[in-house]
Amino acid sequence: MFEYAPAPESRSVVQIAPSYGLFIDGLFEEAKSTFKTVNPADEEVLAEVALAGPEDVDRAVAAARRAFETWSALPGSERAKYLFRIARIIQERSRELAVLESLDNGKPIKESRDVDLPLVAAHFFYYAGWADKLAYAGFGSDPKPLGVAGQVIPWNFPLLMLAWKIAPALAAGNTVVLKPAETTPLSALFFADVCRQAGLPPGVVNIVTGAGDTGRYLVEHPDVDKVAFTGSTEVGRQIARSVAGTGKRLTLELGGKAANIVFDDAPIDQAVEGIVNGIFFNQGHVCCAGSRLLVQESIAEELLDSLKRRMATLRVGDPLDKNTDVGAINSAAQLARITELSEIGSSEGAERWSPECSLPDRGFWFAPTIFTGVTQAHRIAREEIFGPVLSVLTFRTPDEAIEKANNTPYGLSAGIWSEKGSRILAVADKLRAGVVWANTFNKFDPTSPFGGYKESGYGREGGRHGLEAYLA
Amino acid sequence: MTATVMSDLRSLLHGLPGVDKVGVEARAAALATRSVKTTAKAQAIDLAIRMVDLTTLEGADTPGKVRALSAKALRPDPADPTCPPVAAICVYPAMVPVAFEVLKGSGVHLASVATAFPSGQAPLDVKLADTRDAVAGGADEIDMVISRGAFLAGDYTKVFDEIVAVKEACGSAHLKVILETGELGTYDNVRRASWLAMLAGADFIKTSTGKVPVAATLPVTLVMLEAVRDFRARAGRQIGVKPAGGIRTTKDAMKYLVLINETVGDDWLSPDWFRFGASSLLNDLLMQRTKLTTGHYAGPDYFTLD
Numbered sequence: 001m002f003e004y005a006p007a008p009e010s011r012s013v014v015q016i017a018p019s020y021g022l023f024i025d026g027l028f029e030e031a032k033s034t035f036k037t038v039n040p041a042d043e044e045v046l047a048e049v050a051l052a053g054p055e056d057v058d059r060a061v062a063a064a065r066r067a068f069e070t071w072s073a074l075p076g077s078e079r080a081k082y083l084f085r086i087a088r089i090i091q092e093r094s095r096e097l098a099v100l101e102s103l104d105n106g107k108p109i110k111e112s113r114d115v116d117l118p119l120v121a122a123h124f125f126y127y128a129g130w131a132d133k134l135a136y137a138g139f140g141s142d143p144k145p146l147g148v149a150g151q152v153i154p155w156n157f158p159l160l161m162l163a164w165k166i167a168p169a170l171a172a173g174n175t176v177v178l179k180p181a182e183t184t185p186l187s188a189l190f191f192a193d194v195c196r197q198a199g200l201p202p203g204v205v206n207i208v209t210g211a212g213d214t215g216r217y218l219v220e221h222p223d224v225d226k227v228a229f230t231g232s233t234e235v236g237r238q239i240a241r242s243v244a245g246t247g248k249r250l251t252l253e254l255g256g257k258a259a260n261i262v263f264d265d266a267p268i269d270q271a272v273e274g275i276v277n278g279i280f281f282n283q284g285h286v287c288c289a290g291s292r293l294l295v296q297e298s299i300a301e302e303l304l305d306s307l308k309r310r311m312a313t314l315r316v317g318d319p320l321d322k323n324t325d326v327g328a329i330n331s332a333a334q335l336a337r338i339t340e341l342s343e344i345g346s347s348e349g350a351e352r353w354s355p356e357c358s359l360p361d362r363g364f365w366f367a368p369t370i371f372t373g374v375t376q377a378h379r380i381a382r383e384e385i386f387g388p389v390l391s392v393l394t395f396r397t398p399d400e401a402i403e404k405a406n407n408t409p410y411g412l413s414a415g416i417w418s419e420k421g422s423r424i425l426a427v428a429d430k431l432r433a434g435v436v437w438a439n440t441f442n443k444f445d446p447t448s449p450f451g452g453y454k455e456s457g458y459g460r461e462g463g464r465h466g467l468e469a470y471l472a
Numbered sequence: 473m474t475a476t477v478m479s480d481l482r483s484l485l486h487g488l489p490g491v492d493k494v495g496v497e498a499r500a501a502a503l504a505t506r507s508v509k510t511t512a513k514a515q516a517i518d519l520a521i522r523m524v525d526l527t528t529l530e531g532a533d534t535p536g537k538v539r540a541l542s543a544k545a546l547r548p549d550p551a552d553p554t555c556p557p558v559a560a561i562c563v564y565p566a567m568v569p570v571a572f573e574v575l576k577g578s579g580v581h582l583a584s585v586a587t588a589f590p591s592g593q594a595p596l597d598v599k600l601a602d603t604r605d606a607v608a609g610g611a612d613e614i615d616m617v618i619s620r621g622a623f624l625a626g627d628y629t630k631v632f633d634e635i636v637a638v639k640e641a642c643g644s645a646h647l648k649v650i651l652e653t654g655e656l657g658t659y660d661n662v663r664r665a666s667w668l669a670m671l672a673g674a675d676f677i678k679t680s681t682g683k684v685p686v687a688a689t690l691p692v693t694l695v696m697l698e699a700v701r702d703f704r705a706r707a708g709r710q711i712g713v714k715p716a717g718g719i720r721t722t723k724d725a726m727k728y729l730v731l732i733n734e735t736v737g738d739d740w741l742s743p744d745w746f747r748f749g750a751s752s753l754l755n756d757l758l759m760q761r762t763k764l765t766t767g768h769y770a771g772p773d774y775f776t777l778d
């Protein structure tokens with residue numbers, strides 16, 4: 001192979017301040033108590049960020065409540081102007097935001113540049129378009145916003161998850177208090193600056209940073225009307241318990257253990273790409289990742305040979321290098337979990353394989369890994385690993401594929417690979433998963449609703465359906 | 473060929489895994505975003521120059537034009553002796569003796585299109601005579617066209633037999649089989665035609681004549697690279713690939729090299745196994761090469777016009 005020379009994206013396109021306070025009522029406050037956020041690729045501290053306590057959350061919710069009166073009274077076409085403006089500013093600042101996202105999260109720049117940022121802008125554009133058409137969205141002739149939305153988002157797609165939460169909320173006339181994940185707070189704080197730049201009225205968007213406790217204060221706050229959470233099923237359960245009986249509206253987008261089903265009549269080369277994209281995209285930190293490969297036994301050997309050959313070309317390393325395919329694991333804690341579950345996979349008798357790849361000395365890294373000889377009884381076939389680890393299972397018939405695919409407590413996504421259209425439709429019909437991709441995987445679009453069955457959560461985000469969570 | 477063998481041929485071609493259009497185009501587009509800079513770019517440019525089949529296939533070709541082009545093939549950059557020669561000159565059969573006089577003994581190959589290029593719509597004996605003439609004139613590489621009409625009509629036997637016959641007429645000359653992918657319509661057909669040509673004895677498979685609106689594209693070349701990779705795994709014989717037509721810039725050439733690098737790897741990163749059929753590409757490669765060595769761009773008048 002000819003080696004590509006290093007092609008690093010410039011770090012200097014983003015200026016990160018030494019510390020950031022909370023963004024409440026249109027102003028950045030002075031940070032009192034703080035925590036550090038690091039670059040997972042080299043463990044360098046990027047900034048100190050305010051740790052929001054109960055009083056801070058109180059003030060943020062109060063600011064959102066005050067802003068709600070005027071924001072919700074604006075004509076939809078006026079709210080749309082702000083959202084369009086935000087979308088355009090995001091496009092203008094997309095290079096800066098992409099570098100920031102890669103620094104704080106560890107994802108390769110080619111993904112933050114080509115996937116995250118374009119989708120973030122697209123979400124704001126899309127919901128901006130809905131703001132003056134809510135009466136035609138199918139939720140009654142005069143749907144009303146709910147009030148203050150408390151939103152808690154994960155670290156895997158920090159800015160994109162923010163967009164999924166904030167864009168429909170604002171379009172529908174709600175105001176929000178958003179808590180970004182503890183390990184990836186920076187892009188949300190830069191988004192706060194985007195809101196100021198767009199002239200968004202104070203209090204419409206408030207950002208409170210912190211860890212699990214801050215999130216708990218927010219979702220349990222009595223003056224929050226709507227809770228939206230994306231994250232682990234375990235935390236989702238706690239939130240569902242704390243919200244039960246309060247009258248708050250709740251949507252949860254939780255874990256997954258998606259089956260990516262490859263039939264013997266699949267377009268093999270593209271299926272291999274789909275498998276790689278399904279599990280190694282964003283280091284496998286994707287709730288809808290295709291983490292269980294179900295391959296028809298008659299082609300399993302051939303397919304796995306192709307997959308291994310392809311995996312050997314994956315470039316793992318510096319997230320800011322434009323040629324990097326797989327970046328850093330987001331945190332030490334997540335790396336520990338991936339490592340632990342992989343060791344369990346080996347000890348339960350599955351065969352582990354990774355391509356040769358040298359990993360950097362500093363930072364959090366995990367080589368792309370597949371486990372073959374996995375059965376439904378293995379923990380790595382049942383539990384969400386949330387890392388670049390694929391479990392390979394085989395099946396004999398379409399019925400068996402469907403049974404195995406559905407045999408999980410989760411139900412967020414699934415993939416089907418076959419050149420036979422009738423089979424795709426028949427199988428998709430029987431899969432209990434919110435999203436079923438056919439001959440592709442991990443494709444996202446603001447017009448398409450996204451959400452899960454069973455322990456993968458409830459409610460939909462994206463599309464017309466995504467408005468329902470923010471309207472009464 | 474017996475009837476059984478031919479029906480086997482049909483089931484073999486139709487039994488190849490399908491190609492998903494959206495998927496293959498997305499993969500090619502993703503690889504096209506690779507960033508090849510500095511030292512990697514310098515190496516890649518020299519490799520690309522060594523892979524060029526410098527081509528002129530015009531009705532207006534004259535001995536003078538072909539002599540000039542052949543001279544350029546030997547020394548693409550007269551100002552820089554470290555610049556390597558191209559792989560080959562590619563001309564019409566009538567121009568082969570002219571090019572041969574300039575190129576003989578130089579190591580630069582002499583390719584000739586043959587078999588009623590570009591349409592392939594001529595009787596077999598005409599195609600074979602065309603081929604023999606070119607070889608007799610000194611061509612050591614023959615670029616033939618397949619009968620797209622016969623292929624699209626499902627008459628794989630005819631296409632197969634023609635390739636076998638032309639291969640035989642080539643003698644020791646290398647045979648490149650032009651699939652004219654722009655007329656095949658689907659990626660499935662590109663994969664089938666690739667296998668058909670390889671089974672019939674092609675040494676190279678080539679995308680296009682350059683005479684129809686759609687010539688070489690990245691996804692088509694990707695499908696062909698997958699085909700030669702899989703064919704070698706199955707049949708044990710390595711086949712070369714030549715995209716031709718529409719590749720004009722260094723940036724384009726880099727994308728193709730990345731495609732080879734990440735699909736079939738090292739074994740194909742050589743002029744023996746990969747060629748660019750191009751005319752204007754060479755000067756852009758030379759301009760970029762000069763830019764890398766001197767640090768600034770020279771105007772087009774500093775590169776020879778041939």
